[in-house]
Amino acid sequence: MGHLSLSAVSKIYDDHGAPVTALSGITLDIADGEFCAILGHSGCGKTSLLNMVAGFESPTSGSITVDRQAVTGPGWERTIIFQDYALFPWANIRDNVAFGLEMKGVPPAERRRIVDHHLSLVGLAAFAERYPHQLSGGMKQRVAIARALAVQPRVLLMDEPFAALDDQTRRAMQGELTRIWQQEKKTVVLVTHSIDEAILLADTVVVLSRHPGRIKRIVPIGLDRPRDEDDPAYAVLRKELRALIHDEADPI
Template sequence: MSYENINIKNRQYKIVVDNIRKVYDVRSQNGQDNERFLALDNFNLKVKKGEFITVVGPSGCGKSTFLDILAGLSKPTSGKVYIDGEPITGPALDRGIILQGYALFPWRTVEKNIEFGLEIKKIPKEERKKISEKFIELVGLKGFENRYPHELSGGMKQRVAIARALAYDPEVLLMDEPFAAVDAQTRESLQEELLNIWEKTNKTIVFITHSIEEAVFLADRVVVMATSPGRIKEIINVKLPRPRINSQIRTSQEFNLSRNKIWELLHRDADKKQTEVSV
């Protein structure tokens, strides 16, 4: 696929990933020579504006490498990635990044953490406050504006991270295992909260996860990756109705069909590798 062959005026595609390949130079086992490690190969993906995409795959399949390339933190060895028809050349404020480690500034209050990106954009102080108040309310943290990160639970910290990413109004949210560090009950609550925010803001979201259930519950489409090298194995369309509530969706036939299909795709490769090792 070449982006030149896609109608550049057709703005239905927010993100176009055009045949990217990523190779790392790594130390060999003897520690003296360099070896080439192929992390991603023949990776193609088109994401529509406002679409919610989740990415699942085994450890080491290149999920986070792919997200780093989308964020502009890493460059592909070959191929290109486009947002709105423009190639990604580095980090920019059109993309917000949310990680599982929260990455909050411990010396800043909730309000001041959320205002950080607005300060970089040189938004006036009064306007920054209004924007932060809006997103504090959106993520359900009204009354906690003056708390510091050490005074918050894990789920609340992640809400601050989401609000901070949304506050400077990026067009794309890139999320790398954002709920992995919280307990199961908080995780389900945050999943529903994220969908609520997404439905209100119409952001384009690319969400990395190891959880098949989370991937299916959140997504319009699930990208299933394989490893050695990292590549897209299959893309699953999720036909669950919206809005989604965990207690209703997880018992549905469609949810279980999608979950089981993804499980089979992932474990088919794992079983094959295990057989090869045994032989």
């Protein structure tokens, strides 16, 4: 369960009376268990797209459905992970991960079992009683992943989740995410501006153009996981995506 479908979605913002088209004619099907990366420069509307799937914003026209149910607002079927982690600083790690389960009305004993399972999944079982400010950036993002997965969402949304991390931690987290995703088989929509991140993680890469944001091309990534940057096929994909993205860059 977790088939995400966008049909002719467009988003027009009002900029002091002047309409600005952020996204236009986005039609996209993401299968259950598929890992989809949305790739584009800043200003291509990729975050707007994610916000609409999350239900924080509504499309100006078109429709978004998850398992044929229309998205009308935020809800546990579509949990989100932000770049800045957005952990509750007053709650310990256990209570952070338990938050969604509590909102769902899961009884305490069951809640505890699910939280323990997800803390082990992200390798933080020993840190349950710590507070967010006592953890490193990579560990905070693991907590955010555990919190988002604990409610068993149909779709996991990620908004540039590793952009705030240093290079080494980012690579480790990308490996971790691949492992977790292979274990949990969730539908994932990941927004990124990094070509490498898209190739390393995704089954399909949706390249967006700018002004307005449209789907430029959908590139399937057929490589085996874990992916190897030295693989010649990887280099071919990187070249292809770079060319697609390069066209969209601002003239300097």
